[in-house]
Amino acid sequence: MTELTELTIGEVSGKLASKSISSVELTKAYLDRIAKIDSKVCAYLTVCSESALSQAKAVDSKRSKGETLSPLAGIPIAPKDIYLTRGIETTCASKILKGFIPPYDGTVIQKLKNEDVVILGKVNLDEFAMGSSTEYSAYKVTHNPWDLKRVPGGSSGGSAAAVAADLCAASLGTDTGGSIRQPASLCGNVGLKPTYGRVSRYGVIAFASSLDQMGPITKDVTDCALLMNAIAGYDSRDSTSINLPVPDYTQFLNQSIKGLRVGIPEEFFVEGMNAEVKTSVENAIKELQKQGALVDKVSLPHTGYAIAAYYIIAPAEASSNLARYDGVRFGLRAKSNSLSELYEKSRTEGFGPEVKRRILLGTYVLSAGYYDAYYIKAQKTRTVIRSDYEKAFQKFDVLVTPTSPTTAFAIGEKTNDPLQMYLADACTIPVNLAGLPAMSLPCGFDSKGLPIGFQLIGKSFDEGTLIKVAHAYEQTHTFPQQKPKL
Amino acid sequence: MVLKADDIEKAALLSRLALSDEEKKSIQEKLEQILGYMEKLEELDLKNVEATSHAVSLSNVFRPDHAYTSKEIEDILEQAPDKASGMFRVPKVIG
Numbered sequence: 001m002t003e004l005t006e007l008t009i010g011e012v013s014g015k016l017a018s019k020s021i022s023s024v025e026l027t028k029a030y031l032d033r034i035a036k037i038d039s040k041v042c043a044y045l046t047v048c049s050e051s052a053l054s055q056a057k058a059v060d061s062k063r064s065k066g067e068t069l070s071p072l073a074g075i076p077i078a079p080k081d082i083y084l085t086r087g088i089e090t091t092c093a094s095k096i097l098k099g100f101i102p103p104y105d106g107t108v109i110q111k112l113k114n115e116d117v118v119i120l121g122k123v124n125l126d127e128f129a130m131g132s133s134t135e136y137s138a139y140k141v142t143h144n145p146w147d148l149k150r151v152p153g154g155s156s157g158g159s160a161a162a163v164a165a166d167l168c169a170a171s172l173g174t175d176t177g178g179s180i181r182q183p184a185s186l187c188g189n190v191g192l193k194p195t196y197g198r199v200s201r202y203g204v205i206a207f208a209s210s211l212d213q214m215g216p217i218t219k220d221v222t223d224c225a226l227l228m229n230a231i232a233g234y235d236s237r238d239s240t241s242i243n244l245p246v247p248d249y250t251q252f253l254n255q256s257i258k259g260l261r262v263g264i265p266e267e268f269f270v271e272g273m274n275a276e277v278k279t280s281v282e283n284a285i286k287e288l289q290k291q292g293a294l295v296d297k298v299s300l301p302h303t304g305y306a307i308a309a310y311y312i313i314a315p316a317e318a319s320s321n322l323a324r325y326d327g328v329r330f331g332l333r334a335k336s337n338s339l340s341e342l343y344e345k346s347r348t349e350g351f352g353p354e355v356k357r358r359i360l361l362g363t364y365v366l367s368a369g370y371y372d373a374y375y376i377k378a379q380k381t382r383t384v385i386r387s388d389y390e391k392a393f394q395k396f397d398v399l400v401t402p403t404s405p406t407t408a409f410a411i412g413e414k415t416n417d418p419l420q421m422y423l424a425d426a427c428t429i430p431v432n433l434a435g436l437p438a439m440s441l442p443c444g445f446d447s448k449g450l451p452i453g454f455q456l457i458g459k460s461f462d463e464g465t466l467i468k469v470a471h472a473y474e475q476t477h478t479f480p481q482q483k484p485k486l
Numbered sequence: 487m488v489l490k491a492d493d494i495e496k497a498a499l500l501s502r503l504a505l506s507d508e509e510k511k512s513i514q515e516k517l518e519q520i521l522g523y524m525e526k527l528e529e530l531d532l533k534n535v536e537a538t539s540h541a542v543s544l545s546n547v548f549r550p551d552h553a554y555t556s557k558e559i560e561d562i563l564e565q566a567p568d569k570a571s572g573m574f575r576v577p578k579v580i581g
Contacts, residue, residue: 103561171512196541210540238545240540308524320503325500328574333567339579343502356503363497363515377527379537384530435541460542477557 003022003031005166007481010222011171019063023056023074026092026169027118030076034121034167038484040148043139043162045081049120052076055118062116063139073116073227078168080159081122082129083109084203085212088119092205092208093137094127096325096332096350100471107235108172108214115230120168123157125354128322129179129207131155132424135415136354143411144187145484146294146450149388150408153183159217160187164451165486170218170227172206176211177310178403184217185403185453188442188479190224190470191217193428195461196435197242200235208317211310211432220480221441221471225249228463252468256293260469263396267303268427273405277366279404280444280452287476288400288469290414298396300388305381309331312365312378313433319362325350357418382433389457395479398469399457401427403440407450431457439466451479487512487522 002132004012005028015021032051038044059074079085082092084102086109091097105113112119126136133144134157142157144150145165152161156173160183165173175181175193184191191284192215199214206212216227229250234243264285269278289295327333351359365374392399414421431438432438437460441452458466474480494514498505505513559572568575 035543042500098564103557103564236549240542240544242542242544302530305527311520312524326565328576329562330565336577338577340502342577344504346526347502348504351503355511356501357513358507359498359501359503359514360494361512361520363501364493364517364521367497367500374521374524376537377530377532378524379539380532380535381527382538383535386534386541418516419523422520431527433541 015355027056043158070115076118076120079172103451107200126155129155153186155179176433183441186408188451192439195437200238202237206321207313252464263298263399268401276446279452286442309378309381310429315358315362403455
């Protein structure tokens with residue numbers, strides 16, 4: 001028999017609506033599974049058993065009164081611990097925010113609460129979302145449910161691992177350079193990074209503000225559409241949020257992709273790419289072709305410069321964003337006799353090594369004498385990368401690439417070599433620089449049984465087409481039904 | 487790419503981070519490696535290219551000047567490491 005926790009939101013939502021199960025039962029099933037399995041996966045930083053059950057009870061009581069509820073009502077979800085949640089500790093996996101209880105909910109959390117979603121707890125990430133493996137969390141290393149000796153990817157590794165291990169119905173991640181898509185790929189989930197400006201950044205801890213975007217990590221494409229319906233849209237409290245109408249994303253499910261123009265950027269099929277990943281992505285492309293998509297090659301000539309530009313821009317913005325952690329208003333304060341000592345000691349004790357590295361790198365590239373050589377050059381590179389995509393999208397509706405050049409790597413393999421860790425994001429970073437929407441979805445397993453994902457990149461604000469293509473592809477295989485053995 | 491010890495010390499001071507000698511050495515090594523990789527950008531001719539600071543072009547995002555209730559001072563101060571009389575308390579600044 002299928003366990004309740006294995007069901008997608010699309011599947012369980014009907015059972016809740018018809019009252020064949022209650023939200024309390026569903027929430028209890030997840031809490032039981034967390035108690036049983038999470039000691040192996042280590043996805044959760046905080047589990048909110050009591051408040052989750054009381055939220056579930058409240059939804060059940062609304063339902064019993066005959067109120068019309070959202071398809072997300074009573075569904076247990078676990079956001080990445082970077083989303084501010086009123087009354088629930090939010091650490092960003094950093095020691096500097098240990099014990100921090102936000103006085104308010106961010107916009108995405110507020111929107112989910114308006115839909116009566118149950119918040120199960122908060123899941124792990126690389127400290128301040130800086131990393132590609134979740135090993136840089138100050139609290140714990142999360143394990144890939146498909147092979148516990150391997151990383152789940154990052155920085156939203158807790159989200160991806162929790163969804164893959166059925167420790168929540170869905171999660172919300174954040175993506176600055178691939179932090180939703182790469183872990184989704186390594187754990188076999190569907191992960192969507194919406195267009196920059198589509199989902200509000202208000203009340204989500206900032207890493208690199210011109211790149212950060214919030215999005216869902218789910219068991220399948222339908223769930224992705226359901227969550228996008230809840231979280232997308234303009235928010236006056238985020239000055240970079242864009243005021244455009246939001247479609248009903250479920251209308252893109254069950255559509256034909258006949259005649260859709262699919263571009264294959266050759267620069268993404270790089271040397272050093274795992275052969276099994278390559279074959280698997282090529283097979284996915286063939287499947288799209290079989291369904292009537294028109295496939296052709298395209299060139300994005302500046303792709304190879306994206307990582308260099310990104311690792312100037314993102315640390316520069318981070319060094320400025322993280323200046324707020326000074327021990328004065330919230331978070332860790334070190335014992336000290338003067339104000340300058342207070343700043344320095346609190347930051348030195350509170351931040352981990354990778355965060356310090358990025359703050360120093362960002363400060364260096366922004367400092368007098370280096371600003372033009374690094375920062376301005378990186379921003380100009382960003383312009384040429386964007387224009388590559390603008391040209392490509394004159395001819396194509398969607399681009400297809402691998403999400404990650406390899407499947408999940410071993411825990412400890414890259415922690416001492418930051419540059420190798422940065423190169424793991426080669427396929428996802430260019431998309432953030434261009435601000436475009438992109439999705440990772442499963443397209444197979446390698447010979448070790450590890451999930452492989454491929455990436456769909458869309459035009460600005462055209463998440464709908466990504467959902468359409470992804471759903472059409474998803475109908476042809478059974479990857480979402482395959483589960484890791486835990 | 488070679489960094490001077492000075493460069494690291496200056497960045498550490500600006501960042502308000504204290505580094506041990508060992509940390510300085512390891513950070514210098516890693517930053518040299520990372521900045522060395524960035525020299526790749528030298529290959530590009532960017533003379534006539536405008537810088538992009540943002541993925542979407544936006545300017546002057548205004549909103550109506552309406553008064554609204556902000557967050558409660560008590561809620562905000564709840565998280566303060568040290569507070570007094572409705573304010574954050576820090577060590578003496580002026581001697």
